[in-house]
Amino acid sequence: MQDENKIIIALDMASEEEVMALLRLLDPASCRVKVGKELFTRCGPDLVRRIGGMGFDIFLDLKFHDIPHTVNKAVAAAAELGVWMLTLHAAGGADMLRAARAAIADAEHRPLLVAVTLLTSLGEDDLVVQGIQRSPLEQVQRLASLAQECDMDGVVCSAAEAADLRKLLRKDFLLVTPGIRPQGDPANDQKRIVTPAAAVQAGSDYLVIGRPITRARAPAERLLSIQREISGNG
Structure with a gap:
């Protein structure tokens, strides 16, 4: 069954007071x-426990x-904190990813x-500096395939890569996409950004x-x- 609650709000704030003031409005x-x-x-x-006590599902990133x-x-x-979702770097390798899965096998x-493929702040020039002779899409595809092989539930990727990943990965493999900016909003420090509607249409969960x-x-x-x-009603 498709989850209609698609938006994860990033609490990128410096204090508990700011977080609580926002959450009281949501x-x-x-x-x-x-x-x-x-x-x-x-x-x-x-703070994670407090937010969970307010009824929010928490994505621990x-x-x-x-x-x-x-x-x-x-x-x-x-897992003991009761978080809904958490992230690992796919670049940590197969043994690390499988160790993460084993950690909650009997929990x-x-x-x-969800495994992070390539940070949305990185572009092709950044990969070259790291000695990676692949395009961002090729790197994302390689790491996403590794994550699926290691029994992750999904990956974090740019929505710009979502359509290609949908063709490569299982239908139930989750795609979590940062770098989302509504039409007209500034990009700030993100390079590979997409609007919310376009991200969902591309296959983002x-x-x-x-x-x-x-x-x-x-x-x-x-x-x-x-x-x-x-939803198309905007």
């Missing part, structure tokens, strides 16, 4: 939320990338595991949207307008 049934590195580093697991044993323990700890709560909602005068209304755009 309905947990209308969106999910992302806790990333800055917020988690500042506020820690207690810490992009685990380490030796398999360390990632195994980190994923187990994240009471099993978060979705979940859209990570931050500043267009969090910095809006009326975040709940902005969320609703994006939902209408996605």
Whole structure:
């Protein structure tokens, strides 16, 4: 069954007070939320528990990338927090990804595991600097295939690559796409960006949207307008 709750709001804020002020304006049934590195580093697991206690599904975006044993323990700890979804870097390799899956094999709560393919801030020139002689799409395809082979639930990718990945991967393999900007919004530090409607049409399952909602005068209304755009009623 297709999940109609497609929008994940990125809580890219510096304080718990800012986060709580925003969440009081939102309905947990209308969106999910992302806790990333800055917020988690500042506020820690207690804030994750508090947000979960408000009824929000939490996308814990810490992009685990380490030796398999360390990632195994980190994923187990994240599962204990009750998060809905978490990220790992596909570039960590097959053993690391399989260690993440093993960490929650017998867990009471099993978060979705999604592997980051290529950060949306990176372009072809950045890959050349790293010594990778492939296009961004080729690199994404290679890492996405690896993630599927290692029993991940999905990948994080640019919506610009979603249509190609849909042809390559299982139909139930999730595509989570940051770099989403409604028509007319600034790109900021993202290079490979797509509008919400175009992302869904390309095959994205979940859209990570931050500043267009969090910095809006009326975040709940902005969320609703994006939902209408996605459904074609905008």
